[in-house]
């Protein structure tokens with residue numbers, strides 16, 4: 264898996280790699296950054312993988328699949344990989360949910376991404392749209408998310 268924009272580290276989506284550390288080391292992530300998940304389609308020699316989003320921190324921490332939403336199935340990681348653009352201001356909780364959550368729980372295949380503010384033209388426009396009434400609290404909200412993020416990684 265790679266972060267398309269200036270990625271220092273790149274790693275395929277597979278078992279036994281600590282993606283939480285990866286996400287922490289590659290932070291911050293910005294609005295419109297794109298994550299690319301690359302993994303081999305199911306075969307006799309590879310484990311099937313997938314990409315899910317958890318709706319909240321609790322589901323993420325417990326790898327609870329009940330309300331997890333699949334965004335890429337076992338074959339979508341082939342070729343150039345599955346691309347996912349970061350387009351919202353809430354944390355994203357990614358995981359592979361194969362083997363009934365085993366890849367998430369034991370395989371290390373989960374991580375959290377919090378978007379950080381960006382000063383490019385496109386991003387500034389977006390900020391103007393959503394911050395008309397909340398300009399003062401927006402950065403506070405981001406700080407809270409960010410520190411939650413750091414705290415989780417350090418546990």
Ligand SMILES: [Cu+2]
Pocket residue numbers: 277278311312313359360361366370372
């Ligand atoms: Cu997996």
